[in-house]
Amino acid sequence: MSIQARRQRERAERERLIITAARELAEAEGWEAVTTRRLAERVEYSQPVLYSHFKGMDAIMAAVAVEGFADLAAELRAARAAATDPRKALADVSAAYAAFAERRPALYDAMFSRTVDLPFATPEAPAALHAAFGELSEAIRPQAGDDDLGLLTETFWSGLHGLMTLMRGGRLPREDHDRRLTLLISRFSR
């Protein structure tokens, strides 16, 4: 029994190692640089080991994304907790979201842009994703009025997501980012 437990523990540790290595590699050089060979070399195992843990590269990316949800949720929560009044809370949470996307673009892509095999808009979605979404919801709740809070959160989130992806793809000039963000918030405020 104890031997099996130790093996399971070692396996879990190695899985974490793989996920961390994949994330670090992606954040350092982008997802296109995360190949099975380079990842295997980094964790000092052969490629087939990766496949004993994950179905394929997509599954590895999904695991990285799940980690990212927790990080994002924590940062949004911190931003909301530090804010004094509701209006500032929305601005601060939005700024935290934007900062996260800017600071960790590869991680953000795995979470929100790349096609990964994860449940999103269902109860089975990762708990951390619900947590992050909940932070956005609470931040915008004071501005909901008669609108459905869930729908409003989704729509505001779309605005944030669109701003970040279009800017990062070179479709929007960087220098106006702050003004666009302010404009988005003001239009979503009653």
Place this chain on the structure above:
Amino acid sequence: MSIQARRQRERAERERLIITAARELAEAEGWEAVTTRRLAERVEYSQPVLYSHFKGMDAIMAAVAVEGFADLAAELRAARAAATDPRKALADVSAAYAAFAERRPALYDAMFSRTVDLPFATPEAPAALHAAFGELSEAIRPQAGDDDLGLLTETFWSGLHGLMTLMRGGRLPREDHDRRLTLLISRFSR
């Protein structure tokens, strides 16, 4: 002289052929199915011919994107022209944008999601892109108030783009799309 002219014409035709084939292949099976070999087979030339026209696959995708800007601009213009009052114009143009993204997802990705080597937020950007952006601008102008029209257009566009990409990536439930779109428009209306 005439011979050179004919050759140039034939070359241009073949280039169009390549672009069209790439777009059709992408729209039928997605961009990951557009490989140099399949594309070459489709246009009934060998692979190196593609490289005599384009620097690589990215450049082919960029050419497809430029074609797409013209299509989108035309559809937005038609929607705006058919609308009776300003409020309806914004709704119709937004719906046309969403319909375009839904109907031609691969084309939309090349235009707005994939990283392609094209100038966007500069005067050198494709004229058709400016045209499409201009349609959005005119549609939202009545709602601008004291806000800068360019920034407002960019921000509203980000909202549309975010809605479509998140929904298509499975991050937002499809069934609420219309309500989210309505909500976005209402928040951007004065």
Place this chain on the structure above:
DNA sequence: CAGGAATGCTAGCAATGCTAGAGTAGAGTC
């Protein structure tokens, strides 16, 4: 009807995701 230049093809390279099968530990049994 030759000479030459443009043009398209065959063949191949390095790298990709993924897998089959061999080899090697270490755990359980007498």
Place this chain on the structure above:
DNA sequence: GACTCTACTCTAGCATTGCTAGCATTCCTG
């Protein structure tokens, strides 16, 4: 304490990718 057997990891390889070098061929020019 020796032995079998299971579980695990690695080497080697497949099919496919984007891209390129160098050879044929074709067609225009004089």
